[in-house]
Amino acid sequence: MASVRRCHVGTRKGLFTIARGASGWSVSRVSFLGDNCTLAVHDPRNDSLLATLNHGHFGVKLHRSHDGGATWAEIGAPMYPPMPEGYVPKMTFSGKPIDWTLRLIWALEPGGSDRPGVLWCGTMPGGLFKSEDGGHSWVLNRSLWDDPLREQWSGGGAEYPGLHSICVNPRDSDDIVIGVSTGGAWTTRDGGRSWRIGGNGMRAEYMPPELQYEPNAQDAHLVVQCATAPDTLWVQHHNGIFRSTDRAASWGEIADVHPSAFGFAVAVHPRDPDTAWFVPAVKDEKRYPADGRVVVNRTRDGGKTFETLANGLPQEHAYDLVYRHALDIDDSGEVLAFGSTTGSLWVSENAGDSWQTVSLNLPPIHCVRFERAG
Amino acid sequence: MPTLRFTDNIQRHVECPTREVEGARVREVLDAYFHTNTRARSYVLDDQGRLREHMSIFINGEQLRDRTHLTDPVPADGVVDVIQALSGG
Numbered sequence: 001m002a003s004v005r006r007c008h009v010g011t012r013k014g015l016f017t018i019a020r021g022a023s024g025w026s027v028s029r030v031s032f033l034g035d036n037c038t039l040a041v042h043d044p045r046n047d048s049l050l051a052t053l054n055h056g057h058f059g060v061k062l063h064r065s066h067d068g069g070a071t072w073a074e075i076g077a078p079m080y081p082p083m084p085e086g087y088v089p090k091m092t093f094s095g096k097p098i099d100w101t102l103r104l105i106w107a108l109e110p111g112g113s114d115r116p117g118v119l120w121c122g123t124m125p126g127g128l129f130k131s132e133d134g135g136h137s138w139v140l141n142r143s144l145w146d147d148p149l150r151e152q153w154s155g156g157g158a159e160y161p162g163l164h165s166i167c168v169n170p171r172d173s174d175d176i177v178i179g180v181s182t183g184g185a186w187t188t189r190d191g192g193r194s195w196r197i198g199g200n201g202m203r204a205e206y207m208p209p210e211l212q213y214e215p216n217a218q219d220a221h222l223v224v225q226c227a228t229a230p231d232t233l234w235v236q237h238h239n240g241i242f243r244s245t246d247r248a249a250s251w252g253e254i255a256d257v258h259p260s261a262f263g264f265a266v267a268v269h270p271r272d273p274d275t276a277w278f279v280p281a282v283k284d285e286k287r288y289p290a291d292g293r294v295v296v297n298r299t300r301d302g303g304k305t306f307e308t309l310a311n312g313l314p315q316e317h318a319y320d321l322v323y324r325h326a327l328d329i330d331d332s333g334e335v336l337a338f339g340s341t342t343g344s345l346w347v348s349e350n351a352g353d354s355w356q357t358v359s360l361n362l363p364p365i366h367c368v369r370f371e372r373a374g
Numbered sequence: 375m376p377t378l379r380f381t382d383n384i385q386r387h388v389e390c391p392t393r394e395v396e397g398a399r400v401r402e403v404l405d406a407y408f409h410t411n412t413r414a415r416s417y418v419l420d421d422q423g424r425l426r427e428h429m430s431i432f433i434n435g436e437q438l439r440d441r442t443h444l445t446d447p448v449p450a451d452g453v454v455d456v457i458q459a460l461s462g463g
Binding site for chain 1: 383384387413416417418420421422423424426428429458459
């Protein structure tokens with residue numbers, strides 16, 4: 001086996017850490033049991049863990065551990081600045097104002113190996129925050145928030161727009177691509193001082209005809225980059241799968257994907273930009289695995305062809321849906337894990353050829369994140 | 375001075391013992407309390423200083439009316455309860 005790093009699984013009822021033992025993967029630690037852990041991330045620069053909790057009544061909180069999850073301390077959560085006097089926020093589809101208040105932390109990423117202490121945080125209702133002190137304090141990125149196009153973002157499956165993807169270029173920490181549902185993909189080349197909407201190519205079939213190719217109207221469910229070839233980005237979109245080989249300057253649609261091009265999650269091989277994995281579901285108004293069979297789709301040729309992988313996965317009356325942050329690949333490119341809304345968790349140690357069941361009884365799973373090399 | 379009490383459910387996140395604090399309006403009472411218990415503020419109020427969506431406040435058993443500016447008056451011997459707005463079954 002190529003990797004023995006741990007993996008952290010955020011669920012509706014706590015954070016579960018899984019580790020490889022002699023007989024396979026199993027839960028080795030539970031943190032925040034009973035609390036809604038919406039996201040977890042490992043920061044390889046200082047070997048710390050970050051976890052976000054959504055307490056509902058008490059709001060969204062951020063915690064950090066420096067001992068692998070044995071103990072946690074609450075750190076600062078992003079806060080929106082006071083809404084200007086007289087400002088009238090735009091309304092969502094459902095008629096609710098896009099408020100200046102933190103509703104969910106939906107992305108959390110270290111800011112690059114040459115930027116110790118820098119963290120980026122994406123939120124609902126769509127703000128991007130930056131911390132330069134490891135998460136103790138946060139500042140809203142105003143150039144993005146104040147862009148008039150930002151006010152055109154809308155909620156996808158949720159009431160408010162959500163910034164769910166942050167891809168910091170490993171070669172240049174000022175070069176960042178973000179993904180928004182719905183708001184497409186955006187890029188900065190100067191560390192967030194200025195932003196540009198990504199190029200053409202994504203398509204939203206469900207929009208009115210004149211808006212179907214509008215970059216800012218795209219419901220990108222997740223944007224990921226190849227770690228060693230970051231010009232290649234993959235998007236699992238509400239309407240299908242898209243790929244860019246020029247770092248979001250343009251996008252190409254991947255056609256003829258079976259059993260479905262719909263889904264939320266995508267993972268890309270860290271060294272082979274043409275290899276990516278998806279967890280398909282019946283498209284949008286249904287959202288369950290086709291024929292009740294849980295499968296993973298893998299392409300090794302940039303999306304020209306796909307293999308449908310099912311070895312070890314339930315193939316009868318299985319209705320597991322996999323959310324956007326609930327599929328991950330480790331640094332080796334061989335070990336993958338994904339978890340579902342019905343609390344099933346699987347790991348593969350051979351790039352998806354076969355899968356081991358870690359549990360079928362966890363709480364609904366929001367995210368799955370491997371620890372990274374330093 | 376008014377007395378400020380917090381729901382038991384908040385205590386496992388941030389300790390909020392009952393205290394007497396100065397203030398003639400709910401905003402003033404909360405500000406006085408959070409001045410010495412800064413972590414508790416974000417558990418009760420949102421980014422804009424409003425009462426969180428699913429929280430509720432009672433003043434001598436009467437539900438708070440102004441959830442945005444928290445201007446409801448508090449008698450000098452009043453009791454202010456900060457609770458979760460539970461609903462459903």
